[in-house]
Amino acid sequence: MILFKNSVTLKNWLFDQRKKVRKIGFVPTMGALHQGHISLIEASKKMNELTVCSIFVNPTQFNDPKDFDKYPITIENDIQLLETAFCDILFIPSVKEMYPNGLLAPKKYELGNLESVLEGQFRKGHYQGVCMIVERLLQIVMPDNLYLGQKDFQQCMVISKLIGQLGLQEKIAVNICPTLREYDGLAMSSRNMRLSEKERLLAPEIYKALLYIKANMAEKKPSELKNISIKLLEDVGFKVDYVEIADSTTLLPISEWDESKKAVVLVAAYNNEIRLIDNLLLY
Numbered sequence: 001m002i003l004f005k006n007s008v009t010l011k012n013w014l015f016d017q018r019k020k021v022r023k024i025g026f027v028p029t030m031g032a033l034h035q036g037h038i039s040l041i042e043a044s045k046k047m048n049e050l051t052v053c054s055i056f057v058n059p060t061q062f063n064d065p066k067d068f069d070k071y072p073i074t075i076e077n078d079i080q081l082l083e084t085a086f087c088d089i090l091f092i093p094s095v096k097e098m099y100p101n102g103l104l105a106p107k108k109y110e111l112g113n114l115e116s117v118l119e120g121q122f123r124k125g126h127y128q129g130v131c132m133i134v135e136r137l138l139q140i141v142m143p144d145n146l147y148l149g150q151k152d153f154q155q156c157m158v159i160s161k162l163i164g165q166l167g168l169q170e171k172i173a174v175n176i177c178p179t180l181r182e183y184d185g186l187a188m189s190s191r192n193m194r195l196s197e198k199e200r201l202l203a204p205e206i207y208k209a210l211l212y213i214k215a216n217m218a219e220k221k222p223s224e225l226k227n228i229s230i231k232l233l234e235d236v237g238f239k240v241d242y243v244e245i246a247d248s249t250t251l252l253p254i255s256e257w258d259e260s261k262k263a264v265v266l267v268a269a270y271n272n273e274i275r276l277i278d279n280l281l282l283y
């Protein structure tokens with residue numbers, strides 16, 4: 001694996017490679033890698049001659065500075081995992097490299113309701129920060145294929161919209177990969193390593209709530225299921241930001257089941273200090 005820290009060097013190197021390789025795949029991450037991330041590398045390896053992974057804990061997408069300060073950094077382990085997965089390129093830029101002109105946003109991305117619902121409502125400015133960094137990374141890597149995890153469902157929608165707005169939809173294909181889970185259903189996440197033993201035992205209740213909703217769709221309305229699962233999670237000790245059953249193409253809430261539309265249930269809840277998110281496609 002070749003490691004790059006400088007964006008111009010990487011961009012020029014990839015420019016040369018493009019004469020030799022047909023497809024370049026890209027997996028942007030914030031590090032503290034786990035098998036969920038590695039599954040994206042593996043998906044990229046299958047379809048591309050070159051796979052680029054980036055590790056950058058992006059300060060502009062953290063609405064809570066404490067969350068940014070505490071974000072786990074495990075770079076040596078990350079490099080080892082990427083080597084084992086035969087990732088070709090690792091890009092680890094500094095904050096100065098990605099934001100030479102400072103962290104203030106030079107423009108606003110028009111994300112419509114994607115920015116005001118769910119994560120957007122609870123993490124003000126988060127998706128503006130995501131768009132800022134993803135636009136910069138895409139300009140450097142210019143991949144043919146981009147790999148994202150369904151775990152961050154709303155983020156996948158935001159980035160797809162961004163790619164459209166940048167006029168790159170013909171150039172960059174977005175590949176959304178399934179959520180990898182631990183043996184007990186907990187969605188793999190870099191944040192899981194911050195859970196105490198007790199919190200870790202509680203964490204799979206989120207996935208159980210999602211499964212409960214899916215299993216009871218025939219009997220109960222979306223609003224009933226939503227309220228029952230919020231109560232279930234609160235009763236075991238979570239502070240729930242939201243449980244929402246939404247149209248998976250718009251993320252607008254669904255009040256009645258309609259099998260002609262695709263639905264998804266999305267959850268965000270605090271397990272003490274640690275905010276966990278998860279989602280499940282319903283049909």
Ligand code: AMP
Nearest residue numbers: 029030031036148149151152179180188
């Ligand atoms: P992050 O490092 O958390 O920013 O995640 C980098 C990429 O990995 C994003 O596209 C995530 O959606 C994806 N990802 C994170 N967790 C998982 C998981 N459990 N399964 C599959 N992909 C994941």
